[in-house]
Amino acid sequence: MNRSATELHLPQAKRLSRRVARATAILFAAMAVLLPATSRAEGTAPLLAYGARVAGDDARTRLVIEFDRNPEYSIHYVANPVRVIIDLPETSFGLKPESLEPRGLFDAIRYGGMGAGASRLVLSAKGPTEVTHAEVKPEEDGKGFRLVIDAERIDQARFDKLLSDQQWTGTVSAAKTGRPALAPAKASGAFVVAVDAGHGGIDTGAIGSVTKTEEKHVTLAFARDLVATLNREAGIEAFLTRRGDEFLSLPQRVQIARQGGANLFISVHADTLKQKDIRGATVYTISDKASDHLAANLAARENLSDEIAGIPLESEPAEVADILIDLTRRETxxxxxxxxxxxxxSFEGQIKLINNPHRHAGFRVLQAPDVPSILLELGFLSNMEDEKQLLDPEWRKKxxxxxxxxVRRYRQTAVANGG
Structure with missing residues (x-):
């Protein structure tokens, strides 16, 4: 490119508007099928799941979950890899982690919120699997209900038929209506920053090596601090893509940022690595080719967020992908x-940085066609020193x-060059 990024920033929105309009329309159409519903009826208390157990072998497996009230549920299937999806109304999971230790047909069991009004269990299976029996039974003492799920191994042909027969697109059926909460309206002339707390709800993210703290809580705590700090800056408005412990799909995060008129998008994470001695912050930008193996592996893990939550992965139409790549390369x-x-x-000499702190890879959450975006790895929960800092309010404030x-420097330079 002959022109620098700062020479292009603010006026670029006008120059791109016509080119982006068609790409945006196609992008939203592609994202619409992936967006889970997120609202719940006012005044409805969440279910409580207070006990669970799993038993079985590689041929048959039974899952039992105990609730305080009769749970409505629905069951669906996803391929590549095989997963059994159990959708529930909003549920508080007061379960001991060991109570849903995967065994038998299942090699991973995840559960959590899918936005206000809905929750989900995702049973990752070792091969083609079918739920052959499911029912809710009252407890003998009359003080609760048991959801009993019996699953069996089946052949691929039978599983393919289950997939083709089901009428399901990956949305959360337990929540009746709604779309993701819209971002606040942009004030006239404001420079808007969308701060995205990585993971949430059913997608816990990484787990701390010492405290077992879940990444989704670390990122939200920091994101709240960052939004409060940015909102004290003159001329800057910041907002959260998620305000609580809720699941947002990767396209949904992008949509919320764009609807809020974001000039910048910052996605916050705190990953784990097998090499526990590696520590420090890293800043990632999008690229169709990763800068190194660490960046490639991290992008691959982060891009699995929707899959972990049981959302069928669908590629955008080729035209969308081509437009996004072109716009990303040439301007954004x-x-x-x-x-x-x-x-x-800004970080140099102030906080610990990883070697080569600016890296790039193909992060799906950074694909907004017209919003400059970074993914910030604050540090690694697999490192004891980083984990301690990540949980320190004073460090987060710094x-x-x-x-x-x-952000202030970036904005000032952009305004000075673009008017």
Missing amino acids: QAFSVNLARSVVS VSQLLAVA
């Missing part, structure tokens, strides 16, 4: 790189302030 990626460099510069400095 340059702005993202400029922002990443500003963040690294990093939030440094990020605010980086």
